[in-house]
Amino acid sequence: MEFISKTAAVNLHSVVFDFDGTLSLIRKGWQEIMTPYFTEVLMGTPGAGTLEDENSCAREFIDFLTGKQTIYQCIRLNEEVIKRGGKSLDPLIYKNEYHRRLLEKIEYRRKGLADGTIQPAEFLVPGSVGIIECLIDHGVDIYLASGTDEMYVKEEVALLKLDRYFKDRIYGARDEYKLFSKAMVIQRIIEMNDLHGSSLAGFGDGYVEIENIKEVGGIAIGVATDEERMEGIDEWKRQRLIKAGADVIIADFTELEALENYLFGG
Numbered sequence: 080m081e082f083i084s085k086t087a088a089v090n091l092h093s094v095v096f097d098f099d100g101t102l103s104l105i106r107k108g109w110q111e112i113m114t115p116y117f118t119e120v121l122m123g124t125p126g127a128g129t130l131e132d133e134n135s136c137a138r139e140f141i142d143f144l145t146g147k148q149t150i151y152q153c154i155r156l157n158e159e160v161i162k163r164g165g166k167s168l169d170p171l172i173y174k175n176e177y178h179r180r181l182l183e184k185i186e187y188r189r190k191g192l193a194d195g196t197i198q199p200a201e202f203l204v205p206g207s208v209g210i211i212e213c214l215i216d217h218g219v220d221i222y223l224a225s226g227t228d229e230m231y232v233k234e235e236v237a238l239l240k241l242d243r244y245f246k247d248r249i250y251g252a253r254d255e256y257k258l259f260s261k262a263m264v265i266q267r268i269i270e271m272n273d274l275h276g277s278s279l280a281g282f283g284d285g286y287v288e289i290e291n292i293k294e295v296g297g298i299a300i301g302v303a304t305d306e307e308r309m310e311g312i313d314e315w316k317r318q319r320l321i322k323a324g325a326d327v328i329i330a331d332f333t334e335l336e337a338l339e340n341y342l343f344g345g
């Protein structure tokens with residue numbers, strides 16, 4: 080656990096979790112599907128640069144928009160296509176094709192979890208259940224807000240057996256994408272509970288949720304899990320979470336006691 084700022088929670092009331100990369104690793108490796116696909120699309124335009132140029136362009140804006148709904152990355156792709164003299168398409172076409180490719184890659188995980196041949200722990204960030212139960216024991220309300228389509232988020236929450244904790248406090252992307260954002264969910268929680276700044280905390284592995292939490296004065300905990308090894312810090316994630324304004328960086332949730340002390344002033 081690494082402290083970046085001196086901010087601490089005061090009367091912690093609600094906690095918002097991001098899902099993919101923060102609790103769930105079911106979709107780990109999604110960047111290895113999206114980046115080559117987007118690069119392929121850019122390479123098909125009349126004004127395409129070199130493979131290397133287009134690959135780094137795609138990587139950059141995908142990363143910058145991580146945490147927002149997938150459609151925003153596809154909207155940006157379409158803008159880049161137009162810039163290169165390509166034909167404008169409905170960004171939903173890109174989203175559907177990306178998702179088709181991603182599901183192909185992760186289908187065995189979803190199937191295995193569903194039929195019990197894979198245990199939830201294999202695709203959970205270590206210590207996830209422990210921190211969730213600890214928060215609930217302290218009487219904290221927990222919420223889930225994800226940029227992945229809500230239908231899939233709900234399915235995957237159940238596959239990881241986290242549905243009993245989050246119940247109906249699960250929010251995900253909608254087809255009418257302007258009706259959902261993490262900032263909107265956070266705003267609603269604050270208004271519903273009449274919360275002030277540091278009685279709200281958020282856990283996330285992306286820019287967007289860290290910024291959203293800091294904008295309302297909450298406590299932002301950056302989860303910089305090395306998704307491949309499932310232990311230790313991913314240095315690249317750590318750097319960008321600090322840049323986004325994270326108050327604390329953790330590798331995962333296994334340092335439960337330290338985390339509990341930090342959140343509840345032990």
Ligand SMILES: [Mg+2]
Pocket residue numbers: 097098099100101146283284285
């Ligand atoms: Mg995430």
